Amino acid sequence: MSKPNIQLDSHGRLKHFLTIDGLKREMLTEILDTAESFTGVSERVVKKVPLLRGKTICNLFFENSTRTRTTFEVAAKRLSADVLNLNVGASSTTKGETLLDTLRNLEAMHVDMFVIRHSDSGAAHFFASYAAPHISVINAGDGQHAHPTQAMLDMFTIRRHKGEFTGLRVAIVGDILHSRVARSQILALNTLGTSEVRVIAPRTLLPADPRSLGVHVFHDLEEGIRDVDVVIMLRLQKERMTGALLPSEHEYFQLYGLTEKRLKAAKPDAIVMHPGPINRGVEMDSQVADGPRSVILQQVSFGIAVRMAVMSMTMGTQAQGAAAR
Amino acid sequence: MSGMKNSIQILGGRLIDPANGIDAIRDIYIQNGRVLAIGERPDDFTAQHTIDAAGLIVCPGLVDLSARMREPGQEHITTIASETAVAARSGITTLCCPPDTDPVIDSPAVVTLLLRRAKRAARARVLPIGAMTQQLAGEHLSEMVALKRAGCVAMSNAYAPLANTLVERRALEYAATFGITAILRPEDRHLRNNGYAHEGPVSARLGLPGIPEAAESVAVARDLALAEHTGCRIHFHLLSSGTAARMIEQAQQQRLQVSANVAAHQLHLTEMDIEEFNSNCHLNPPLRSLADRDALRLALAKGVIGAICSDHQPLKADAKEAPFPSTATGMAGLQTLLPLTLKLVDEGVLGLSEAIARITCGPADILDLPYGRLTPGSSADLCLFDPNRHWELKRDELPSAGRNTPFIGWEFQGQVTHTLFEGRIVYQSASSNQTASSL
Amino acid sequence: MNDDKIYMQAEAIDGLIGEMVQAIKTRLEVQQARDPVMIGIHTGGVWLAERLHKLLAIKQPLGTLDISFYRDDFTRIGMNPKVKPSQIPFEVEDRHIILVDDVLQTGRTIRAAMNEIFDYGRPASILLATLVERSGRELPIQPSVVGVRPPLTHEQQITLTGPDPLNLIIGTSKQETRGTS
Numbered sequence: 001m002s003k004p005n006i007q008l009d010s011h012g013r014l015k016h017f018l019t020i021d022g023l024k025r026e027m028l029t030e031i032l033d034t035a036e037s038f039t040g041v042s043e044r045v046v047k048k049v050p051l052l053r054g055k056t057i058c059n060l061f062f063e064n065s066t067r068t069r070t071t072f073e074v075a076a077k078r079l080s081a082d083v084l085n086l087n088v089g090a091s092s093t094t095k096g097e098t099l100l101d102t103l104r105n106l107e108a109m110h111v112d113m114f115v116i117r118h119s120d121s122g123a124a125h126f127f128a129s130y131a132a133p134h135i136s137v138i139n140a141g142d143g144q145h146a147h148p149t150q151a152m153l154d155m156f157t158i159r160r161h162k163g164e165f166t167g168l169r170v171a172i173v174g175d176i177l178h179s180r181v182a183r184s185q186i187l188a189l190n191t192l193g194t195s196e197v198r199v200i201a202p203r204t205l206l207p208a209d210p211r212s213l214g215v216h217v218f219h220d221l222e223e224g225i226r227d228v229d230v231v232i233m234l235r236l237q238k239e240r241m242t243g244a245l246l247p248s249e250h251e252y253f254q255l256y257g258l259t260e261k262r263l264k265a266a267k268p269d270a271i272v273m274h275p276g277p278i279n280r281g282v283e284m285d286s287q288v289a290d291g292p293r294s295v296i297l298q299q300v301s302f303g304i305a306v307r308m309a310v311m312s313m314t315m316g317t318q319a320q321g322a323a324a325r
Numbered sequence: 326m327s328g329m330k331n332s333i334q335i336l337g338g339r340l341i342d343p344a345n346g347i348d349a350i351r352d353i354y355i356q357n358g359r360v361l362a363i364g365e366r367p368d369d370f371t372a373q374h375t376i377d378a379a380g381l382i383v384c385p386g387l388v389d390l391s392a393r394m395r396e397p398g399q400e401h402i403t404t405i406a407s408e409t410a411v412a413a414r415s416g417i418t419t420l421c422c423p424p425d426t427d428p429v430i431d432s433p434a435v436v437t438l439l440l441r442r443a444k445r446a447a448r449a450r451v452l453p454i455g456a457m458t459q460q461l462a463g464e465h466l467s468e469m470v471a472l473k474r475a476g477c478v479a480m481s482n483a484y485a486p487l488a489n490t491l492v493e494r495r496a497l498e499y500a501a502t503f504g505i506t507a508i509l510r511p512e513d514r515h516l517r518n519n520g521y522a523h524e525g526p527v528s529a530r531l532g533l534p535g536i537p538e539a540a541e542s543v544a545v546a547r548d549l550a551l552a553e554h555t556g557c558r559i560h561f562h563l564l565s566s567g568t569a570a571r572m573i574e575q576a577q578q579q580r581l582q583v584s585a586n587v588a589a590h591q592l593h594l595t596e597m598d599i600e601e602f603n604s605n606c607h608l609n610p611p612l613r614s615l616a617d618r619d620a621l622r623l624a625l626a627k628g629v630i631g632a633i634c635s636d637h638q639p640l641k642a643d644a645k646e647a648p649f650p651s652t653a654t655g656m657a658g659l660q661t662l663l664p665l666t667l668k669l670v671d672e673g674v675l676g677l678s679e680a681i682a683r684i685t686c687g688p689a690d691i692l693d694l695p696y697g698r699l700t701p702g703s704s705a706d707l708c709l710f711d712p713n714r715h716w717e718l719k720r721d722e723l724p725s726a727g728r729n730t731p732f733i734g735w736e737f738q739g740q741v742t743h744t745l746f747e748g749r750i751v752y753q754s755a756s757s758n759q760t761a762s763s764l
Numbered sequence: 765m766n767d768d769k770i771y772m773q774a775e776a777i778d779g780l781i782g783e784m785v786q787a788i789k790t791r792l793e794v795q796q797a798r799d800p801v802m803i804g805i806h807t808g809g810v811w812l813a814e815r816l817h818k819l820l821a822i823k824q825p826l827g828t829l830d831i832s833f834y835r836d837d838f839t840r841i842g843m844n845p846k847v848k849p850s851q852i853p854f855e856v857e858d859r860h861i862i863l864v865d866d867v868l869q870t871g872r873t874i875r876a877a878m879n880e881i882f883d884y885g886r887p888a889s890i891l892l893a894t895l896v897e898r899s900g901r902e903l904p905i906q907p908s909v910v911g912v913r914p915p916l917t918h919e920q921q922i923t924l925t926g927p928d929p930l931n932l933i934i935g936t937s938k939q940e941t942r943g944t945s
């Protein structure tokens with residue numbers, strides 16, 4: 001009963017980018033390779049290529065996130081696309097407009113691509129399955145489900161620093177349970193052949209059956225980061241304190257906060273990553289965040305190239321001649 | 326002679342009537358809405374109408390312990406008339422209606438209204454279940470005795486939680502005083518905590534907040550303790566977990582008066598069926614693991630679970646057109662109650678007669694109803710089906726408010742050919758050319 | 765692709781490259797273009813440019829272009845899955861550029877390459893050197909220096925294989941032309 005992957009077109013090319021789940025290693029490598037070619041564009045006099053000229057990309061953000069929306073906007077503009085930013089928030093839903101109504105209205109404006117962020121897991125899948133056939137959908141974060149472009153920019157950063165994934169040991173620290181970033185990272189790391197993916201967290205911040213995600217589970221930070229090549233710290237939302245998941249930020253930092261001293265357990269050339277924005281003194285101290293191992297700012301600039309790659313690959317499948325090929 | 330009114334004979338069918346232990350070729354004679362005789366034709370009987378049931382299985386009309394008809398309150402979705410018509414097509418002749426209508430079934434006036442409208446539609450029997458607390462708010466007891474006298478067959482708080490264990494204790498004690506059965510949907514709402522799917526590998530992968538199995542078992546443990554304490558007859562509604570089924574089995578062994586039902590879909594689907602956010606699998610309780618499904622099947626076979634219900638919940642056409650967590654829960658289940666039950670026989674879960682018992686006399690006995698059996702003198706509610714006919718559930722053939730089912734495209738064996746309710750043919754399939762005389 | 769024929773082999777091609785070097789030198793002299801830089805177009809153009817770059821003893825490192833992002837047929841055939849980064853390791857502004865490609869046919873690749881070069885800056889001049897010039901122009905683009913002009917029918921396709929040794933192959937496949945050479 002294997003259904004066709006909604007993300008791929010009939011030629012197996014990337015039509016939507018909703019999740020890492022179900023994509024093959026070759027596809028992820030193609031995204032990384034294409035992104036590699038786009039990194040140069042941002043360093044030129046004219047930071048723009050004419051690839052998506054005349055296309056309209058709609059940033060449809062039901063959750064506010066200036067950072068992520070901006071990187072998608074910059075990526076779209078560097079591809080010469082026209083960008084429509086819509087902060088839908090709760091406004092249209094309070095007016096009684098359903099998500100489907102919103103979609104149909106925007107379709108009528110001849111949008112070619114939706115970049116969607118929504119608080120419901122599965123929102124991007126919903127958009128992709130109801131959108132008109134010529135439209136591509138990119139998931140910019142849906143509920144606790146997936147954030148595939150963030151995961152791919154992290155993979156890009158790791159590959160830049162470490163080369164191959166085989167032989168690498170990567171630890172992800174923090175709130176795995178609620179993190180769409182962690183879910184996508186774990187899938188991407190495993191698909192790309194990473195030797196060992198570890199998650200480090202107390203049980204209240206882990207899903208019921210974490211091993212089913214293909215990871216090794218640690219509850220102790222120093223034990224978990226021993227000899228790893230990459231440490232990925234996750235953002236801890238303040239509201240986790242109120243839901244009886246953690247006693248306090250103080251205790252969390254005592255147990256899971258990354259410090260220079262603790263980082264010594266990792267490999268000497270280990271890199272430290274964080275999807276941002278950092279809570280200094282909660283997930284890590286400033287010495288680590290601003291230290292030589294931190295590649296956090298690189299993640300941001302690579303994010304643009306990765307998003308350019310995904311946008312151009314998915315828009316390329318709208319090609320009319322695709323069937324003739 | 327023509328003096329006999331409303332007389333029907335059903336000849337040559339294989340009668341399966343589990344309540345009376347019958348599984349044999351038997352003729353059935355019906356008069357004035359009641360079963361007149363089984364087997365031998367009474368001397369003075371003349372049939373106005375004959376159904377040739379050769380090759381068909383004849384069984385009591387199905388009894389469904391939970392079917393929402395959205396009336397009163399949401400007649401724009403479905404009505405008693407539309408849903409009893411669907412029931413008739415599906416071989417179901419008795420439908421129990423949960424109290425979460427609008428207005429809530431918490432006063433005799435609403436019961437009377439519901440029964441009057443059901444009588445007018447008259448394609449199936451509708452039996453209201455009364456609200457255990459006023460407005461289902463979980464605080465103040467409803468007038469259970471008045472509700473019972475008006476026609477409610479049990480009391481339940483539907484999906485709404487009771488405020489606390491003290492209210493639950495009092496409600497069960499009061500119900501026990503007057504011999505009223507309490508129907509409980511066991512769930513600890515704190516453990517449910519905004520969950521949308523079974524807490525397990527699938528919810529972990531899809532990032533859907535999970536509902537742990539413990540949300541059900543913790544509630545069952547509490548309810549069983551109160552059942553023992555109060556002596557109330559408790560019926561557990563819509564079991565979803567193996568742990569809960571095993572706890573109920575133990576309680577039954579200790580002679581507690583507890584029974585349980587399960588929704589037909591819960592015996593076939595698992596968390597895996599959510600796949601890529603299939604909103605038709607957004608259900609309450611959630612679809613659980615394969616191990617849970619198998620444990621429920623075992624409990625059904627042992628008789629720990631005495632009834633399969635449809636848990637029919639028709640929805641507006643767009644109620645499932647949203648991201649998974651934003652969709653309404655529930656599926657339209659009337660049309661698949663019999664086929665999903667017969668599928669259990671195919672899959673070797675239980676025998677045909679036992680399977681039929683779970684959708685006829687099983688549910689009837691739980692609520693002490695005189696239906697689901699074909700004893701002479703009982704209401705002539707019958708379902709006839711062709712056990713060899715293959716068919717596919719097609720979206721286009723479903724009413725618009727009944728398309729919220731994950732079973733579209735499934736193939737089934739066994740299809741209803743005739744349904745009789747109180748001695749009248751309320752459904753006859755187009756392909757069964759048995760129109761000897763018109764009604 | 766089964767009836768592919770070798771049109772020209774490495775030694776003969778080396779001969780052509782030698783002639784091209786002379787022609788380029790002459791053109792640069794006429795234009796009084798000092799301190800030129802060279803850019804090869806992926807993939808065949810880069811192989812050729814590597815040789816020309818060495819023989820002309822150009823001081824600045826060789827630049828390479830992948831024109832995938834500038835193709836005019838993106839909306840018809842989509843993204844090239846094997847796109848390589850463009851690398852221009854020198855300032856383009858006011859420089860004399862020798863642009864190198866293997867085969868000039870429609871002119872579309874050169875159009876795309878010039879657009880990309882202008883996104884790096886405004887060059888003083890661009891000189892186009894191609895190993896093969898053939899019929900089939902769709903844009904008004906002419907090469908400055910050419911190695912060979914083989915007479916080919918519409919169905920025939922000529923491709924450079926490499927990087928070592930270089931061979932020119934003629935095929936008569938009925939494959940749809942990619943339309944950018």
